[in-house]
Amino acid sequence: MKKHIAVDIGASSGRLVVGWKQEGKIQLEEIYRFENEIRSENGSCFWNIEKLFNEIVNGLKKAREKGIEECTLGIDTWGVDYALIDAKGNRIQEVYAYRDERTKTAIQDIRKKVSLEEIYKKIGIQFLSFNTLFQLYVHDKEELAKAYKILLVPDYLYYRLTGIFISEKTNASTTQLLNLETKEYDEELLKLIGVKREQFATLVEPGEVIGSISELLRKQHNLPRCELICVASHDTASAVIGVPGVEECFAYLCSGTWSLMGVENMIPIANQESFCKNFTNEWGAYGTYRFLKNIMGLWLIQEVRRNLGNKLSFAELVSEASKISPFKFLIHCNDDCFLKPENMVLEVQNYCRNTGQLVPTTAGELARCIFDSLALTYRKTLGEISSITGYPVNCLHIVGGGVQNELLCQLTADVVEMPVVAGPVESTALGNIVVQMISTGELRNLKEARNMIMNSFPIKTYQPAVITKLDEVYHRFNQLVSMGK
Structure with a gap:
């Protein structure tokens, strides 16, 4: 039977859950769990993104130990937060957490330049001070200029596993930068915050196959052969699928x-x-x-x-x-x-x-x-x-x-x-896994x-x-x- 692994990471913890179909029902088993938390440094709030990546690797090691040789894998996390990647593929800075106070006045500051009603009419996203729109608006412009790619957290983790850049749509919508009419990043808002469209990867739909886990990574850590599938990577999007x-x-x-x-x-x-x-x-x-x-x-x-x-x-x-x-x-x-x-x-x-x-x-x-x-x-x-x-x-x-x-x-x-x-309690992991099952034709x-x-x-x-x-x-x-x- 086919095995599917959901990497489901929230603000306080993450886990790897394996799912499969058996006798007309979906079975789930949590195979690995780890802690996550916002850390403070010099008055700012950050995620320990490298720890999260390493914990995914540790979880895949555990999957191999449990006899899983091959599987598909999808990743979901929270929205809005991002990593900046330079032209050599390296992360430029620490990943700010949405509870950081740097965006405290960002909505008021942007309102002085453009009508909030106008933004909402085009984008349709709830105004929250920590949305990516406002985070990028206050981000150091020299750092932003060095960014070859801006990747939201799950997109970054996919990249670390495969070397492939994507911009998954459900999570990308939380940036407050996607235009409802054009179905693309809004050029006027990008100009307002000082970034370019090419700094974001191609938008990808849930259900699309991304590619295989890096062969070097797999051999280095004795991991299963994983085909990574783009699931609804915003955890709420996956949770709603699991309703x-x-x-x-x-x-x-x-x-x-x-x-x-x-x-x-x-x-x-x-x-x-x-x-x-x-x-x-x-x-x-x-x-x-x-x-x-x-x-x-x-x-x-x-x-x-x-x-x-x-x-x-x-x-x-x-x-x-x-x-x-x-x-x-x-x-x-x-x-x-x-x-x-x-x-x-x-x-x-x-x-x-x-x-x-x-x-x-x-x-x-x-x-x-x-x-x-x-x-x-x-x-x-x-x-x-x-x-x-x-x-x-x-x-x-x-x-x-x-x-x-x-x-x-x-x-x-x-x-x-x-x-x-x-x-169910496990709606987010379920939503992640059933997208994989639909992608592979099992549902x-x-x-x-x-x-x-x-x-x-x-x-x-x-x-x-x-x-x-x-x-x-x-x-x-x-x-x-x-x-x-």
Whole structure:
């Protein structure tokens, strides 16, 4: 049977997962896991990109030890961050992490030169200060001029394995530089930030074969023979592929460090309402668009846990939160103050204090505050999606790590007042692997892949329960959001 390896790297960890078809189901096995983190140096934030490459090699060694002689391989990571490569093929500088503060005023600075509405109409991407557009705008111009190629993180890792330059479309769309009409990098924006089209590689669709792993690399480390396939290399794009959505009019919530909530469209929506509501049209696989909003997700509770000394597990935090009365403390999850605070506990407490609320003090109260606020944010976002798209959402699929938080899943169903279908946890690796399977002919199309995912993994449906005075709570939450604008 054919074996397929997903290299799936997130902000805090990465892993190699092998997948295969067996008796009409998809089987997964995690074969290697490693840590990832942002490191600070001289006041800036960077990724240890060479560590990530070396860990991929280590994972492939482990695959060979497990008897995998041949396989296909795809890579997905987060978006927006990039490496600069000189004409000799060497990396020029460290890879900045999107939480670096160098782009703090970049949106305001660009607004002085060009209308944000004009950019959005052409590009259709949500304005976030860390988008590649703004990172390149503030990047040292002498360094940029030396760059033969600008490669986003997964494209760089593909390059290190094969020596081939690509610009994968789903990740490239997160740069906020791809024109919706021309389907290419926008020349006016490239000129604005001081880069040229030839500094980016040829755009490549998910499903295209890139090439074989370097023979020198393979022999040096005794690796399997790998054919690298361009998957949807933005992790959210892969996660959405892995949503077992077989219903009409479903929405998805990719719940992890970020919460990505949206719908899958065949045409982008870039109008005044979607601009004002800050929705994005990230490119997906097979001609789709991910019409979604980035929401500050489980990063909030991850940071609270860290600030509390990691004394409680996430499961224990959920348990403590379940003992607290709901909706006593609320925050506007997407307020900039929560993007990278020195201390998330203090930031949440200060927010509640400054908005005239009770202040959460215990671990359970802090967790409850975050879970309640996330659920209310999801309700607000779903309402905006229905308003902009013009059709009602009747089912919400939650995939990713947040599936394991049963309190939040049930709370979300209650607050959004519709069924929540939770699972699978491994949607990103699954989305990565099924693109490989479609490319090799083992699956016909995305519809067949999603049906097989639905039948291969545990899926739980949460039916909504009635919340007393929900409208009052939601009104109070909306007031908080309005205060932060």
